[in-house]
Every structure is written in C-alpha cells, then in structure tokens.
Amino acid sequence: MNKQQFMQLMELQLSAMDPQERAELLADYEQHFELGLVDGRTEEDIARELGQPEEIAREVLGDRYVMDSMTMGTDYSYEGMPTNTSPPKSSTTARNVFTGIGLVFLNLMLGFPLGLLLWSVWLTVAGFSLLALTPIAAVIDLLFFGEYAPSKLFFSIAACGIGILFAMLARFLFKAFSSVTLQYVKWNKKTIQGEYNG
Numbered sequence: 001m002n003k004q005q006f007m008q009l010m011e012l013q014l015s016a017m018d019p020q021e022r023a024e025l026l027a028d029y030e031q032h033f034e035l036g037l038v039d040g041r042t043e044e045d046i047a048r049e050l051g052q053p054e055e056i057a058r059e060v061l062g063d064r065y066v067m068d069s070m071t072m073g074t075d076y077s078y079e080g081m082p083t084n085t086s087p088p089k090s091s092t093t094a095r096n097v098f099t100g101i102g103l104v105f106l107n108l109m110l111g112f113p114l115g116l117l118l119w120s121v122w123l124t125v126a127g128f129s130l131l132a133l134t135p136i137a138a139v140i141d142l143l144f145f146g147e148y149a150p151s152k153l154f155f156s157i158a159a160c161g162i163g164i165l166f167a168m169l170a171r172f173l174f175k176a177f178s179s180v181t182l183q184y185v186k187w188n189k190k191t192i193q194g195e196y197n198g
Contacts (some may be wrong), residue, residue, distance in 0.1 A: 003033045003043040006053060007180030013057035025060065073114060096192075111184060118177045126170040 001009075010029060016021045036046035050056070068156065138156035142148055 001044060002046045003047065006033075006050070008054065009053035013053045014060065016061055028160075099191060100114045103191060107188070111188075115181060118180070122170060122173045122177055125166055125173055129163050129167035129170050131159045132167055134159040136161065150179075 007026065007029065011022070014025065017025070032048050032050060033043065036049075037043070128193060134156040138152055141152065
C-alpha cells in the first residue's frame with residue numbers, strides 16, 4: 001500500500017470524525033510519510049509500520065467508529081489488492097448470541113450479587129451516619145422529658161462525631177461504588193456491541 005492509498009483509506013475510515021480533527025490527524029500521518037521518505041524508507045514500508053487504516057480508525061474513534069458498508073469486511077493488503085476477511089454472517093450472529101447468553105449468566109451469577117453486596121455495604125455505612133443526629137435527639141429528650149444527664153450529653157457528642165466519620169466514609173464509598181458500577185455497565189455495553197471481539 002503506497003502513501004496515496006493509505007491516506008485515501010484513512011480519510012474514508014475517519015469520515016465520522018469532526019472535519020478539523022480529521023484534517024489534523026491526516027496531517028500527522030502525512031508528516032510520518034515525509035519523515036520516513038527523508039530517512040530513505042519506501043512508502044510501502046512506512047504504511048506497513050503505521051498499520052491498517054481500519055484499525056487506526058477504530059482506535060481513534062472508539063464508540064463513534066462505524067465501518068462504511070463499501071469497505072466492511074475488506075482488508076487492504078500492502079500491495080493494494082482488497083482481500084475479504086469478514087467472518088461469515090452466521091458465525092457473527094452465533095457469536096453475538098453466545099456473547100449475550102454469557103453476559104446474562106455472568107451478570108446473574110457474579111455481577112448482580114456483587115453489586116448488591118457493594119451497595120448494601122454502602123447502605124449500612126450510610127445508616128450509621130445517622131448517628132450524627134444524636135444531639136438533636138438529646139435536645140428533644142431534654143425539652144419533652146426534662147431529664148438532663150451529663151452522660152447523655154457526652155454520649156450524644158461522641159455519637160455525633162462517629163456519625164460524621166461514617167457520613168464521610170459513605171460519601172467516599174458512594175463515589176467509588178458508582179464508578180465501579182458505571183464501568184461495569186459500560187463494559188457490558190461494549191461487549192454486547194462487539195468491541196472486545198477479535
């Protein structure tokens with residue numbers, strides 16, 4: 001594959017990208033060719049080192065990557081001759097079905113139980129943070145029942161401090177568990193979409 005073929009394929013594969021971003025990225029690859037040619041390498045060698053335009057586009061675009069229907073399943077060899085590398089449609093469908101079934105079992109056996117465990121730990125810690133409200137209970141006890149005992153006052157202050165510590169811990173755990181849950185959901189979504197399939 002020479003420079004012109006490589007750049008044309010790159011432009012085609014990056015069609016989903018913002019035009020200005022695409023122009024900047026293509027300029028970078030243009031510069032790779034220029035520097036390689038100055039070093040005495042051939043255009044074919046430089047293209048081989050850079051990799052396949054389809055793979056580069058998939059990596060750069062991530063979720064935005066949509067393979068053009070004209071180039072779907074076509075792998076351009078370094079001689080510029082397209083070779084069909086797409087798996088049979090039936091094997092792709094079977095792979096998607098088995099991936100879906102595997103994800104269902106994984107989530108039922110591991111994902112949901114672990115998620116419930118994590119969030120029940122958070123709920124327990126958040127419940128203990130209600131100890132921060134014990135001074136209010138002490139004031140209500142004093143106002144309505146008229147009983148004042150220094151031990152109740154000291155206990156309510158200590159419980160308030162412990163409740164504040166639990167509230168801080170609950171806030172930290174909420175952020176951590178939210179991040180883990182979100183990453184797990186994204187992983188499921190990407191797996192269903194086939195991003196992790198070879």
